[in-house]
Amino acid sequence: MAAFQVQQQQRLFLAPSTSTSSSGAPRRQRLRPSRIAAPPCCRAAVTGGGVRTASSTPKPSPSSSEKSMMLNLDWIAAVPSSPSPSTNTAKLRAIADAAADRAEMHDIIGRQRDNWNHLFLHSTNSLSLAASALAALAPAAPTMAALKLSAGALLATAAVTMAAVNKIQPSQLAEEQRNATRLWRQLERDLRDTLAAAAVTNASDVDDAMDRVLALDAAYPLPLLPGMLEKFPNSVEPTRWWPTKKQSSNSSPVNSSNTFVTRRRRAAVAGNGWTPELEEEMRGLLRVLKLKDEEQYVTFGEKVLKINKRLAVAGPALAGTAAIAAAFIGAGEAGTWAAGAAVIGGALAAAANTVEHGGQMGMVFELCRNVAGVYRKIQEEIEANLGEIDVERRENGEVFETKVALQLGRSLSEMKQFRRMASPSFKEEDIKDFAGKLF
Numbered sequence: 484m485a486a487f488q489v490q491q492q493q494r495l496f497l498a499p500s501t502s503t504s505s506s507g508a509p510r511r512q513r514l515r516p517s518r519i520a521a522p523p524c525c526r527a528a529v530t531g532g533g534v535r536t537a538s539s540t541p542k543p544s545p546s547s548s549e550k551s552m553m554l555n556l557d558w559i560a561a562v563p564s565s566p567s568p569s570t571n572t573a574k575l576r577a578i579a580d581a582a583a584d585r586a587e588m589h590d591i592i593g594r595q596r597d598n599w600n601h602l603f604l605h606s607t608n609s610l611s612l613a614a615s616a617l618a619a620l621a622p623a624a625p626t627m628a629a630l631k632l633s634a635g636a637l638l639a640t641a642a643v644t645m646a647a648v649n650k651i652q653p654s655q656l657a658e659e660q661r662n663a664t665r666l667w668r669q670l671e672r673d674l675r676d677t678l679a680a681a682a683v684t685n686a687s688d689v690d691d692a693m694d695r696v697l698a699l700d701a702a703y704p705l706p707l708l709p710g711m712l713e714k715f716p717n718s719v720e721p722t723r724w725w726p727t728k729k730q731s732s733n734s735s736p737v738n739s740s741n742t743f744v745t746r747r748r749r750a751a752v753a754g755n756g757w758t759p760e761l762e763e764e765m766r767g768l769l770r771v772l773k774l775k776d777e778e779q780y781v782t783f784g785e786k787v788l789k790i791n792k793r794l795a796v797a798g799p800a801l802a803g804t805a806a807i808a809a810a811f812i813g814a815g816e817a818g819t820w821a822a823g824a825a826v827i828g829g830a831l832a833a834a835a836n837t838v839e840h841g842g843q844m845g846m847v848f849e850l851c852r853n854v855a856g857v858y859r860k861i862q863e864e865i866e867a868n869l870g871e872i873d874v875e876r877r878e879n880g881e882v883f884e885t886k887v888a889l890q891l892g893r894s895l896s897e898m899k900q901f902r903r904m905a906s907p908s909f910k911e912e913d914i915k916d917f918a919g920k921l922f
Contacts (some may be wrong), residue, residue: 568660571684578692579674585699586667587648592705593660604840605643608833611643611802613730615829621812622822629764630811638646638806638829645836649795651707652714655845659712662853666724670695673824686769694726703920712724715792721777721855728867762869767901768887769865771918774911780922784851786845793911794839802832861890892921 592888615635615728623631677684702708702724805828811821838844865887868877888898901918903909 522642528658530598534780549657551845553761555809560816569684571686571689572678574677575674575684575692578689578696579671579678582667582671582696586664586671588705589660589663589667593657593664596653596660597657598838600843602655603648603653603814604836607641607644607648609827610637610644611734611805611833614638614641614805615833618809618812618822618825621809623820631809634812634825635806635809638809638825638832641821641829641832642802642806643699645832648712648840649798651711652791652845654840654843654851655714655849656707656711656853658846658849659703662722662724662849663699666699666703669793672701685773687812691873692728699724699727715795716789719788719852721854721859722782722849722852723856723859725860725863728863734849742889755874755877756882758880760838761884763902763905764884765869765887765901767864767904768898769862769869771914771916772862772865774857774914775917776919777855777862779917780851780855780858784848784855787848787851791839791844791848792842794835798832798835798839801828803877805829805832857890857922858919863885890921891919893918 614634617630617634617637619626621634624630670692677688681688686891701720704712805825808821808828812818812825814821864883868883871877874880884895884898889896904914
């Protein structure tokens with residue numbers, strides 16, 4: 484009898500019982516659904532905010548019939564939900580896609596502006612030389628008035644075209660877009676590598692990527708007018724296409740003219756690929772980059788800028804003078820001199836235009852600014868690493884040395900020669916060699 488009661492209590496549903504109605508026929512009792520109850524430790528009450536909290540009021544213990552209708556859920560394991568994609572990863576992927584699109588845009592615009600340089604060069608020279616030929620033939624031709632007017636119109640058109648082209652400098656615009664295309668593609672590769680290597684990306688990665696995007700937009704703008712970079716600045720500064728790095732709390736100012744690191748600093752510099760000898764090497768390299776490489780390209784850029792300014796003024800001025808002289812062709816004795824002035828002015832204007840745009844003086848100036856920017860960027864990277872006191876927070880020393888050597892076009896063994904240049908006893912006038920061999 485006891486065994487039978489135990490079996491009854493272990494059943495999930497109540498066994499159907501029969502009862503005799505007043506008519507004596509058996510009536511089947513309707514089955515009730517079982518109650519699923521959580522264990523006492525998991526019971527909770529629903530609060531107003533939708534959160535279940537444990538109830539403080541004790542509940543009466545269920546009877547034996549209710550226990551038989553309960554299902555114990557202790558054995559059911561919670562299935563974790565699949566994680567959603569990281570928001571930071573999605574942002575980085577969006578920035579990488581935007582960088583790829585910007586690279587394509589700069590590449591297309593660069594090709595267009597390079598075509599401008601060739602088309603304007605040949606068309607302007609054709610106008611000037613054709614006008615000079617007409618001015619030379621006008622005094623002896625029976626249709627002198629027509630030739631005179633044609634020469635004047637062509638020279639005036641050439642003067643206006645030269646002035647407009649000299650203002651925008653198509654060769655310099657094309658060089659800007661070529662550099663922008665390379666840097667945008669480099670940014671895209673860096674972001675793709677970060678997404679492939681890092682399992683989890685954080686907000687700092689997104690902020691750094693956005694800073695690089697904004698710095699590139701400022702260095703190489705897409706619009707022509709307005710927003711175009713100044714083609715004839717008052718002073719020559721290296722191009723800056725990278726964001727300014729924030730100084731950490733553990734960083735200290737770096738003086739490239741310092742002698743070898745002090746003994747206390749020597750003891751601290753160990754680990755993460757950094758050694759006192761490597762620090763001396765980087766300090767000497769930093770000194771040479773500032774004194775020789777960057778200064779060389781800034782100085783040369785200033786000379787190119789002066790020549791380009793004079794040519795930009797001389798071309799339209801000569802063409803305009805020739806156009807005015809063409810109007811006086813055939814006016815007595817002055818007409819002969821006027822014809823000669825128109826011929827010579829048109830020829831000289833074509834010569835100035837050829838030197839300026841055929842020699843691509845704007846492109847040479849932009850190249851100097853960009854190369855000086857490369858050396859400035861290397862300097863800031865060296866200063867950022869040397870300024871960080873904690874070597875573990877720096878970039879790996881051996882990897883950093885290899886990267887700098889590749890950017891300068893030198894081997895690792897050649898980098899050792901810069902150690903002695905870190906000492907203040909090594910005078911500046913004794914530095915004869917340049918740090919970079921690639922440019």
